[in-house]
Amino acid sequence: MKPKIAFFDFTGCEGCQLDALNLDGDEILALLGAVDIVNFREVMTERKDNYDIAFIEGSITRQSEIARLQKIRERAKVLVALGACACIGGINCLKNHVPMEEALRAVYGEAAQYYDTIPARPADAVVPVDYYVRGCPPVHSELAKVIKALLVGRKPDIPNYPVCVECKMAGNICVFERGMYCLGPVTRAGCGAICVTSGRVCWGCRGLVDDPNLNSQKDILKKYGLTPDQIIEKFKIYDTCTEVIK
Ligand code: SF4
Numbered sequence: 001m002k003p004k005i006a007f008f009d010f011t012g013c014e015g016c017q018l019d020a021l022n023l024d025g026d027e028i029l030a031l032l033g034a035v036d037i038v039n040f041r042e043v044m045t046e047r048k049d050n051y052d053i054a055f056i057e058g059s060i061t062r063q064s065e066i067a068r069l070q071k072i073r074e075r076a077k078v079l080v081a082l083g084a085c086a087c088i089g090g091i092n093c094l095k096n097h098v099p100m101e102e103a104l105r106a107v108y109g110e111a112a113q114y115y116d117t118i119p120a121r122p123a124d125a126v127v128p129v130d131y132y133v134r135g136c137p138p139v140h141s142e143l144a145k146v147i148k149a150l151l152v153g154r155k156p157d158i159p160n161y162p163v164c165v166e167c168k169m170a171g172n173i174c175v176f177e178r179g180m181y182c183l184g185p186v187t188r189a190g191c192g193a194i195c196v197t198s199g200r201v202c203w204g205c206r207g208l209v210d211d212p213n214l215n216s217q218k219d220i221l222k223k224y225g226l227t228p229d230q231i232i233e234k235f236k237i238y239d240t241c242t243e244v245i246k
């Protein structure tokens with residue numbers, strides 16, 4: 001029996017699911033041969049509720065999404081958070097810094113009364129999550145690695161060291177030396193420091209490493225001339241969701 005896999009979207013841009021479809025051609029063909037996909041709204045109309053592994057994309061931002069996620073958790077043997085929104089709350093958490101009514105009005109204007117919203121939160125703020133595929137969107141190699149590990153019943157091996165390690169291995173000159181700032185020292189590696197290697201900085205989309213040295217990161221940013229408010233702004237983009245919910 002092939003394991004049955006389902007993909008579900010909550011609040012997000014759906015880029016993670018779309019990106020999953022862009023896995024390398026041979027890889028996706030091999031995976032399609034090894035699993036039954038029973039629920040994937042972006043690619044199929046057929047939907048079944050008997051699945052073994054559920055991938056959750058998007059953060060939880062409405063009351064109705066809580067019950068929906070709980071139901072999926074009840075049905076799935078394994079639940080995987082897919083992408084920054086599901087893993088750490090993601091950019092949706094920016095709205096947590098304003099009153100919910102204000103956020104509703106900003107998006108829906110006079111129609112705000114017809115919608116509900118709650119502070120954005122990651123999937124594991126609602127139900128237990130077994131595994132995480134991090135990033136905005138995740139890198140293909142890690143998504144493929146996690147799926148393959150699940151298929152053979154193994155725990156996926158995900159890095160728990162900072163992006164700086166991969167950045168150094170890529171031979172990049174640190175952006176601090178070029179007058180920019182970066183969240184690489186506290187962000188979990190696994191992306192190959194792709195943003196820095198491509199000439200940008202790390203915004204922390206993969207979330208924090210376990211036990212990050214946040215004070216040291218703040219000291220570095222301060223040393224390079226950022227005010228505490230600017231530092232908070234930087235951390236706000238991806239990493240503060242859980243703290244906001246608590
Ligand atoms: S993690 Fe990024 S790509 Fe994925 S749904 Fe959220 S915003 Fe979109």
Ligand code: SF4
Nearest residue numbers: 164167174175182184
């Ligand atoms: S550019 Fe960023 S990720 Fe690279 S070494 Fe410097 S702080 Fe670390």
Ligand code: SF4
Nearest residue numbers: 191195202203204205
């Ligand atoms: S470098 Fe940072 S922002 Fe870019 S993909 Fe990696 S973790 Fe995300």
